[in-house]
Amino acid sequence: MSLCPSAPLRRWGLIEIHPRPDLPLTAQPIRLSEPVLHFLLGAQGDNPAELDPELAGTFTLSAAAALVPSQQEQADRICSAWEGGAVPVQLLGDPQSARAIAASACSRLGLRAFGLPAERLLERDPEDLARRLGREARLRGAAWLLEAGYRPEPSAQARLGELLERLVALETPVLLSARERLALPGLRWTLEVDKPTPSEQAALWRERLVGELSVPENVLSEALERVVAQFDLEAAAIAEAAQQALLELHYRLRQGARLRPEDLLGALWAAARGQSHGRLERVAAVRRMAARARREDLVLPGAVQATLGEIAAHVRHRHLVYDRQGFRSGERGRGVAVLFSGPSGTGKTTAAEALARELDLDLYRVDLSLLVSKYIGETEKNLREVFDAAEDGGAVLLFDEADAVFGKRSDVQDSHDRYANLEVSYLLQRMEQYRGLAILTTNLESSIDEAFVRRLRFIVRFERPKPPERAEIWRRVIPAEFHAGLDFERLSLLELTGGHIANVALHAAFKAAAEGEPLGMRHLREAASEEMAKLKRLRPRELEDWG
Template identity: 45%
Template sequence: MNVSANIDHWLDANQRALSGELAWLQGLLEKAIVNSGDASSAIPDTTSAVLDCVADQFGLSSFERAILLLCAGTELQSCFRDLCGKLHGNDRLDYPSFSLALSVLPDSHWSALLPDAPLRYWHLIEVRSPDTLVMSRLHLDEHILHFLLGADSIDKRFDGLVHSLEPADPLPPSQQLQAEHLAGLWRESRKPPVVLIKGNDRVAGRQVAAHSCSMLGVRPQLLWAQDIPAASDARTLFARLLTREYLLSRAVPVIDAVDNFHAQIAVFAEELECPVILMGDGPMPLMRSCAIVEVKKPTAEEQLNFWRRGLVGLDGSVHAELPSLAVQFNLSLQDIETIIDTLQAEAKWGIPLNTGLWQQCRRYCRGSIGHLAQRLIPHAKWEDVVLPKGQKTVLRDISRQVRHRATVYDTWGFAGKSERGLGISALFTGESGTGKTMAAEVLAADLGLDLYRIDLSAVVSKYIGETEKNLERLFQAAESSGAILLFDEADALFGKRSEVKDSHDRYANIELAYLLQRMESYRGLSILTSNMKSALDTAFLRRIRFVVQFPFPDVDERSQIWHKIFPDILPRGELQIEQLARLHLAGGNIRNIAMNAAFLAAEKNEPLSMADLAHAVRMEYVKLEKPINEAELGRWQ
């Protein structure tokens, strides 16, 4: 017998049993009419397994079970309306009531009428009409009626709010262990557990939840946090109906609060009287026991294997790039699948896979961080850097460590020694315009990574705890690509930790401590720039791996900058670079002068001249509030 036949057989058996119970109840009511209320009658030998299940799950007494059967009979067979009218002595009162039930049904008791009694608490029946309680119409909840008839469906009141969550393909081994761990915590819990799945990989969290529920034989139902009612009464009803769904069909709510975790989520979890899985990173001030499982993205090795399976059959040049790809980009399996689909679609238009793979990964990861920081498009190269040899060597060292961190940390086991201090961080100090931001651009271009400049005004908040949340969102968004984070002009945030005089000082120090901790755990490169190294806390400096001092350029270095600053295609006359190099200016100011002079030349439609540069120098000196040597500039005309 196949599954469909088994189900049909069960439905037929249930319907026969329910019909048998309704026939018994009909006979009971008919006897009551004849005997004026005396309706003793033997209970049928075969009872409805579904009705028995409802009675057992909700703790119904035999009297409450009979009320449920009476309400079902009224919905299913017209004869029950006639019988109710006769028992009420009024044909217009053709419905069940507590008065009728108390006078006719066996083992009656008044406590069944109470709001906290199962029938009303679980909304198995509805009490309708403004009459007195005992004479009010009793109406069977529609979803309960469908359940009694064997329908396997979710309450229609959840339409559009709750969605079935099915386990997809087998989980990668690391996440399979997390699913088994979650299921184990659940089994060991004495009371209905609250399981908090932490982590920002929404798809992985859902799949771990789905697979663990499958191990436990329960049905995960996905619910978005923003769909939980805000009003107290509506929220309580929603929680009770969700709990009722669990008792009826083992449907476990999985609440996705990854982007919307707030205090009301914890309140709602308390109101649920069934197991619940929460997804998010918020605090859980619960009276109930809460098991926490942190779901991470697949390991680099698992991601590499998934890349290889998805790109099987391609030439070796594509596969040679995959190990570096798996190390640099921390992606979910769904992310990788989406990128592969996009690349294969592009390949049909003649775009080679091996040229687009790295860039496609970069583009894919930008969406999560773009609203939190400004992406800088790097154009500078190593040959554009004008610094003393020692500083250039340190910059090369930074690039080398970022490039080979997987080999040192993972292959050679340094990450196993300690998780502290694995983040690669650098501090660039020096006056404004000395090339700190350009050096960050050079590193980004050399490593093939995106560079994001952090707007500190958008990160630092006057509200306690908000700065940490903003920083966490930033670092989490950057984790997938390992992008370079540039905290530009960071003195305000990274200045000396103050002596604690009030609560604001204390929380400012907490914010800084959190940032230091987050930088150390960040899998990419974080760069801080400062105009004043002396303003930085020594404890802070100890936790920075590289410190690069950008000195003010001397005459020879300024000469190099002037030679490099002009594009090769720029039309220009004879320029006196030696005279330009005598100007006591940083590289940033030199760039401003060169660009402003080029606009002057463009206006005249003439090659760039020393006169244009003299005019631009005056503009820059006025901005800097520096005195101008007109005698020297006069010789440039």
């Protein structure tokens, strides 16, 4: 009976039978499992994957020196749950927080902690994987954190559920980390895990900085308040950012510079901003943009410029209005959601660049065509991935041509319509809760659903420039050394937007360079004629008599 499948030797994968059809069971070749052999010989390694290649992707969790109180409470709950046996626990929320909490709970219980990411979990046979995970847990005195990530496909969820059931049967301590709640067999207890609270984050920063810098308490408090209001970082990220900021500040002090309040804030801000780069850039639908434009570079009506200034103020001073002055943000959250509407080339993207530069935040363009899926629920999942990745740094998110995706909602005809409405509602909810700035652009504001528009903080309308504005745009896009001999009044008569004016000026410059001549009206006329052709517009009479 010791060789039957349910017996410990085979159930734990300690031995392997290599069947031969010509021999009875009692005469079958038996071999000690290779990972077990290495373990018995003392070659344990720090990671189970070193002995068992089938567990490739395994990572080791190391407990931090101390968790913040809100996270320590969740670690205590796990310890309490496991006092009576290996109860599987779902950790719902931020994956890095889940790792820290799992490591702390395991350390307190005297267990080593290992983890496996979703891509490794969902590609393996549940029975074989459970046997290997259970065996390693018993041999090493360990627990496992299984990272499911975002909601897996139904078939993958079924395999994950089977894996959990088998691990429970093997009495293996297991935690499941997920971004969304998963209803799996045997998974009866869920803990919500979050990053440290704002006050805890400020305390973590302070712990790293006090004693290393000689700055007045009010200056440090003001700087930390600003940084924590904008950047939502884990304890490990704060430790790394604080170290980076200290290196920069100590360098300035060694150069003989006096440490001003703006220097302190700038160093902390830059270090925190640097911690948030990686996650968003790994999302396929997101591309980082260089924010070179300044608000003073924009040729816009005064009212539009004023509104852009208000947008920047709402982002910059949220901590002051909500936290210090006590104003309520309401049910919708503190997010600043903005719609830029207007024809192509009128400056919507450039205005987004200018705001990102003014706020000293990263700017990311979100390609909605890659987010939208015909499969029910997939668009919401993709949006969640973008916002979750952006939360650390409160970046400026630019959703181009939003009307193509979030336009007027039709009457609910079928389940696809109902899910489309849910996806729009989810987008609104995340925009309102987002700690950064979310900008939607559209070429046709009337196509945006009114229910959507009502929940936006600002709507900025970019009109086609008038002749005086066009003349100023021409002057700005053409370097001053070429202004002599150019008729800006005549150029302003061409009904082009700022983006098209920039195209014409650049193409004309290349024409002049190819001819070895300075830029002149003839080059601009030819380039303007070609631009009009691209726009499928008739050649205007203003071009006919140019020199």
